[in-house]
Amino acid sequence: MPDTLFRPEPFTMSTxxxxxxxxxxxxxxxxxxxxxxxxxxxxxxxxxxxxELIDYxxxxxxxxxxxAALARHPHFRARLGSGxxxxxxxxxxxxxxxxxxxxxxxPLPLVLSHGWPDSFWRYTKVIPLLTDPxxxxxxxxxxxxxxxxxxxxxxxxxRPTDRPRNSIDVAALWAExxxxxxxxxxxxxxxxxxxxxxxxxxxxxxxxxxxxxxxDAGLPHFSGDPALLTAEERQWIDESVxxxxxxxxxxxxxxxxxxxxxxxxxxxxxxxxxxxVEKLRSWSDCGPDGDLESVYSKDEILTNITIYWLTExxxxxxxxxxxxxxIPPEQLARRVEVPSGFSLFPGDIMRPPRAWIDxxxxxxxxxxxxxxxxxxxxxxxxxxxxxxxxxxxxxxx
Numbered sequence: 001m002p003d004t005l006f007r008p009e010p011f012t013m014s015t016x017x018x019x020x021x022x023x024x025x026x027x028x029x030x031x032x033x034x035x036x037x038x039x040x041x042x043x044x045x046x047x048x049x050x051x052e053l054i055d056y057x058x059x060x061x062x063x064x065x066x067x068a069a070l071a072r073h074p075h076f077r078a079r080l081g082s083g084x085x086x087x088x089x090x091x092x093x094x095x096x097x098x099x100x101x102x103x104x105x106x107p108l109p110l111v112l113s114h115g116w117p118d119s120f121w122r123y124t125k126v127i128p129l130l131t132d133p134x135x136x137x138x139x140x141x142x143x144x145x146x147x148x149x150x151x152x153x154x155x156x157x158x159r160p161t162d163r164p165r166n167s168i169d170v171a172a173l174w175a176e177x178x179x180x181x182x183x184x185x186x187x188x189x190x191x192x193x194x195x196x197x198x199x200x201x202x203x204x205x206x207x208x209x210x211x212x213x214x215x216d217a218g219l220p221h222f223s224g225d226p227a228l229l230t231a232e233e234r235q236w237i238d239e240s241v242x243x244x245x246x247x248x249x250x251x252x253x254x255x256x257x258x259x260x261x262x263x264x265x266x267x268x269x270x271x272x273x274x275x276x277v278e279k280l281r282s283w284s285d286c287g288p289d290g291d292l293e294s295v296y297s298k299d300e301i302l303t304n305i306t307i308y309w310l311t312e313x314x315x316x317x318x319x320x321x322x323x324x325x326x327i328p329p330e331q332l333a334r335r336v337e338v339p340s341g342f343s344l345f346p347g348d349i350m351r352p353p354r355a356w357i358d359x360x361x362x363x364x365x366x367x368x369x370x371x372x373x374x375x376x377x378x379x380x381x382x383x384x385x386x387x388x389x390x391x392x393x394x395x396x397x
Contacts, residue, residue: 006180008078011095013067013156015310020063023269023309027058030270041281041290045274049292053277054270056298057305066303073097073127077156078180080173092165094149094173095120095156098181101143102132106397108210109183110144110388111174111201115192116254116317117276118375119155120148121304122191126377129385136382141396142389149177151193153316155307160316166323167193168331171200175208184208187392191215192374193320199361202338211339211395213388215376217352217360219244221332232353240350247282247349250275254321262315272314273305280304283374285347295379336361341391343384347373365391 035047076098082091097120101107110130114122127146134140150157152165152173165173174197178186187210190198195214202212220237222229229237244251253261265272280301281292292301308314340361344351346368357363369387372380 006078008076008098008180011075011077011156013071013075015063015067019310023306024058026269027054030054030268032270041278045278050270050274050277053273053298053301057269057273057302061299061302061306063303063306066299066306070121070124070303073124074099075156078177080176080180081169090160090162092152092158092160092173094152094158094177096147096149096177097123097127099127099131099146099148101145103134103140103143107131107143107145108392108396109147109178109181109186110392111147111149111178111186111188112377113170113174113188113190113194113197114148114151114154115190115194115374116154116320117279117308117314118304118378119150119307119313121155121307121378122194122375123148123377125381126385129381130388133385133389136385138385138389142393144388144392145183147178147181149174151197151317151320153320154313155311159313160319164316164319164323166320166327167196168200168204168327169323170197171204174201175205178208185210187211187213187395189213189388191376193324196324199336202336202340203334206338209338211341211364211392212336213341213343213391215343215345215374216348216350217342217357219350220352220356221329223329223333230353230355233356233359236350236353236356243350250279251321254318255325256322258315258318258322262318265314266312269305269309272309273302275314276305276308277301280375283347283349284379285345285371285373295373300378335359338362339364339395341365341387342367343376343387343391344368345372345374345376345380346370347379348376349374 040046077093077095079091080094112123129136130144130146133142151170153159188198188201195216198212202209284295286295340363369383377384
């Protein structure tokens with residue numbers, strides 16, 4: 001039964017027109033950096049592309065239309081983690097989408113966890129495919145009740161002011177949320193930081209979590225004798241070190257000095273766009289030409305970024321990296337015994353070898369879809385939905 005203290009309230013996104021006027025003013029007043037001729041994306045965000053995107057954001061982007069499209073999903077907010085429910089010490093109002101299945105005898109409750117740099121936005125395309133598979137070429141029996149929360153400090157959830165929450169804290173909040181919604185048993189899925197949250201849901205709440213699906217295994221952590229690893233595992237760990245040296249500067253900033261970057265990113269929408277767009281391009285399956293708009297339209301890119309701008313959550317979202325960096329090594333070394341599935345999309349950052357997956361989780365299904373990257377649920381919603389349907393099918397009643 002739902003907790004009698006749990007009080008979800010319908011939530012409507014609304015934007016003060018003055019905030020949009022201020023945004024456009026700032027965009028039009030951007031002071032542009034210089035760039036090396038022909039550098040393109042090799043030194044970070046391509047300034048020529050960024051100018052094009054900012055011009056569209058200032059003059060053509062219709063946030064009201066995008067906000068209305070997002071509002072088609074059923075949105076709520078609820079107080080979680082107040083202590084009465086065993087969560088974090090200070091309560092937070094958490095925003096979530098709760099979309100119930102359109103059909104099916106026993107819809108399976110599913111909580112989807114996003115990562116950075118995004119929010120519930122990551123799953124907006126896939127929600128209808130999961131709640132109503134029969135209307136999208138699937139089997140109605142594969143329907144889910146879908147819950148997509150914004151993590152604390154992301155999107156329309158509260159920004160923690162006492163301390164940033166780590167993935168373990170968020171997993172506890174999601175267990176509280178699902179129980180409050182009446183789901184004693186449920187499944188979980190996620191990628192990026194959402195993969196970590198899903199992992200800790202399985203580790204810390206195994207009586208509630210039936211099975212867990214992830215699109216990555218996180219960054220490798222191994223403190224034992226390297227001789228105990230397979231050659232493929234050692235190679236993957238070496239590759240992760242090289243990736244951190246060439247691509248991981250953003251993460252080092254987030255983990256160590258997030259407030260320094262937050263000052264500029266909170267003040268300049270062009271700077272915020274540069275910080276996020278480069279990751280969308282680097283981490284997505286943009287094809288051999290690296291064409292960002294072969295995957296995302298400008299409207300889709302700017303919807304994600306505008307959520308960050310209007311909610312003022314770039315700093316609070318980055319602080320979660322700082323909190324996660326303080327998680328004790330013994331937590332990182334725990335093995336997930338709950339049945340686990342992995343979909344390793346070809347354009348993702350680093351794909352772990354099967355030996356590492358088996359070392360760290362009770363993997364009952366590992367697949368390699370043909371297309372998609374780090375944001376697979378948004379890049380390839382049909383493929384992602386089918387991955388979830390297929391993996392969770394044996395765990396239905």
